[in-house]
Amino acid sequence: LIEIVLFIVDSGYSKHMMGNLKLLINFVEKFLETVKFRNDQIAPILRYGDLVQGAVTIKRVYYVKGLNHNLFSFGQFCDADLEVTFRKSxxxxxxxxxNDLLTGSRGTNLYSITLQDTISPNPICLMAKATSSQAWLWHRRLSHLNFNTINLLSKNDILVGLPKLKFIKDHLCSSCELGKAKRKYFHSKLTPSSKRRLHLLHMDLCGPMRVASINGKRYVLVIVDDYSRYTWTHFLWSKDETPEVLIDFLRLVQGGLQAQVRVVRTDKSTEFLNQTLHAYFA
Structure with a gap:
């Protein structure tokens, strides 16, 4: 026996609806709204699921108990970025x-689609479109994953909890823009900042390091000569040693190279801005 499923294309309903629960799979139990019939009877929508007939899969079809006709919503097709076209017959x-996904015929004043008559070499999946807030919520939840991959996860039911909806990128993500932005390179200086050795020294203190040196020291004082790019490295037990070590270094290097240090450039942290160094440089 071949079961023929007939749907009426209706512009008055906002969602796809049917009254045969046996044809739906992947149920979601949730009270959504109520439907009022022509005889003033009201029926609740307590669940929705997917309708699979051959190569055709219709996502998010609402089950209404007591509904005698299956209804395709004109609006839900349009919300899924599909085009609904009517001709005379x-x-x-x-x-x-x-590309034609579904084809229907006209009987009296009603247009209907028979899913059993639909023949397609490739599977057809008609998914409802997620709202903008839903789409961007899942974009952020998945660490700003691109929308093509999110739709692939949703379509193949790979991620638990991800609704089977079509996720649309309707604007640019500001966080993604910043993450992909590249800083412009600084142009090379035509004239160097320093004219000779020891004219300008760059220095910084790093630490405390997770792994100590052989002697148990966890701080590193790095000093770079701007002119020659020569680098000195001193290991310290604590940052309090910085003024004493720096003064000894300056006396040693100035005497050895017979040159005077003119400018010292630091990050202005407390190990460099203190009374001891202030008195030395005064």
Whole structure:
């Protein structure tokens, strides 16, 4: 026996609906809203699922108990970026590239689509589109993952908890823009900052290091001569030793090279801005 599933294309309903629970899979138990029939009877929508018929998969079809006809929502197709076209005797559901996904016929004043008659060499998946807030929420939850990959995870049901919706990128993510931004390179100086050795010294104190040296020292004082790029490295037990070690270094290097240190450039931290060094440089 071949079961023929007939859907009426309706512009008055906001969601796809049907009354046959046996045809739906991947249920989500959730109260959404209520539906009012023509006889004023009200029925709640307590769940929705996916309708699979052959090569066709319709996502997010609402189950309404007591509904005698299956309804395709004109609006839900449009929200999924699909085109719904009506002719005198037929109707078409197309993607944005103009490919026919579903074809229906007209009987009296109703347009209907029979899923059993739909023949396609490739699987067709009609997914409801996620709202903008849903799309960007999952974009952030997944560490700013690109939307093509998010849709792939959703379509193949790879990630637990990710709703089976079509996620649309409707604007640029400011965090992604900053993350991909590149800083412009500084242009090379035409004239060097220093004219000779020891004219300008750069220095910084690093630490405390997680791994101590052989002698148990966890701080490193690095001094670089701007003119020659020559580098000196001193290991310290604590940052309090910086003024004493620096003064001894300056006396030693100035005497050995017979040159005077003119400028010292630091990050202005407390190990360099203190009374001991202030008195020495005064």
């Amino acid at each position: 037929t109707c078409f559901i197309r993607d944005l590239k103009g």
